[in-house]
Amino acid sequence: MSVIVLVEHTDGIIKKKSFEAVQYASGIAKKAGTTVTAVVLGTVADNEMESLGQYGAQKVLHVADARLDELHARAYTSALFAAAQKENSKIIIALHDINGRAVAPRLAVKLNAGLVAGALSYPDTDKGFVIKKAVFSGKAFAYLNITSDVKVITLMPNTFPLNKVDGKASIEKLDMSFVDKDFGIKVKEVNKITGEIPLGDAQLVVSGGRGMKGPENWGLIEDLAKELGAATACSRPVADAHWRPHHEHVGQTGGTVRPNLYIAVGISGAIQHLAGVNGSKTIVVINKDPEAPFFKAANYGVVGDALEVLPKLKEAVKKFRQNHK
Template structure:
């Protein structure tokens, strides 16, 4: 028995979410008294670095058929690594990719599927996992009664644990048998300099901006702060901004040091994705906006006056 962690990569590079998933898997393996392994697919980085986060063996799969996203082939590749490692617990980060693959793995392995895990397991016999519910307004505990368990963790919720040493990298041959079922037509890539899940400062805006033509002032504020830009779900749904910038329960979960929300009312679905922010600043013309209750600092005012004034003040301060 062992724990296997699926380590995602972005253009062949490992990111914060990769190390967070590895850390969770390693802590779980320690509780179970077994080894923690990982599987990487088409990774250009030195995968042995995962040993620093508690991984004993890294199974590296290279396949041109996995270069374009295909859920079924990815699940098949992970299953191959699971059989090789003897894994009975599989861990994934709850990213868009992870959310698509986890149910397929559960079917492959006839396994229990526990999503939205927000803490290390309470117990291991049976495996008891805490997960978020009701837009982070409550929590429930799931127990896995199946022989195999698939656990999907909430990104940016569990932290990173560092160890010493390197993981052993083993190349794993893989030839997919699953036919092509999806053709990738277009990839909507985030245009920010820093990926949202890793950004220390995020400037986000909602329908209060009244239209996509007014987004320039948000980008200017983000530029002077060295921040990434984000948006609320309605803004993404109306195609004012790309879906890759949507933060919230059904979008990206973030935990920056500073989150500035401009013209966002603060629905619980949005708060679920940003509640991990260390400091929240809300700018809204409506003093009754629900977001103010979650804010560390609030400005009641016209965003079209407040944001440019704030940007200019920061420029002057940085020029001193």
């Protein structure tokens, strides 16, 4: 009756957000009086999988098929289905990201399960199995009660802080027999972003818009981000103008981020952009227009020219870090 969790990794290194998903599953399992089984697909070292015990997993089911190092939704679904059957699981957790959104609906159909996508809370079992999620691009919340016997949940990353404990998960091989259609989509090439903090994992994000006036000024964004140890992002007009690569675009038609701190520089704050960032814990807006809509969503605001404010902010951060070493 274990709670099953789909664990994601990059080049064999388990992602931080997967530790969060395991911890979330552990919270559910403790309340239900059961255990957590993590499902790891692809090439991952034993010591990396064992570390899942530090976040609440008692066991890891490992499908050691190198083809699973890249997302194949059918194959992932087949592996999770087999794991759920083996563990007689009634609750399956994945992340609300590209992988989870591709796999969870398929798995829910195979298991005849109810699905909540983008959970923001632990289930309230006093009233059934009620989970909170954002709706209408984050402008409201819905509380959904899963009434089916089997339940599938995708968790919004960076919803809960991580609490590491002593623990070591046992590892068990899960033998799978895949069919050709499980790998029907052929991956011809993978271009991975290197040398940067992935936006999906970032705790701090510095993002720029058209207020930066041109790509030649983007060094100011990068300098502040480097000083903070932050990832960089941008608004859609910036990506469309090819000032920045499209993988940095956040918003309704781009990526979604939920960092502890989001600094928006020269971004007006149109509703389409807010949809991708309004889950941030703290939002700081820098804009020379005091009527910019983003100020209404901000926790803190600076009215001023970004090209003048950013160098001063970078120096202030640098001075603060030096004084707190």
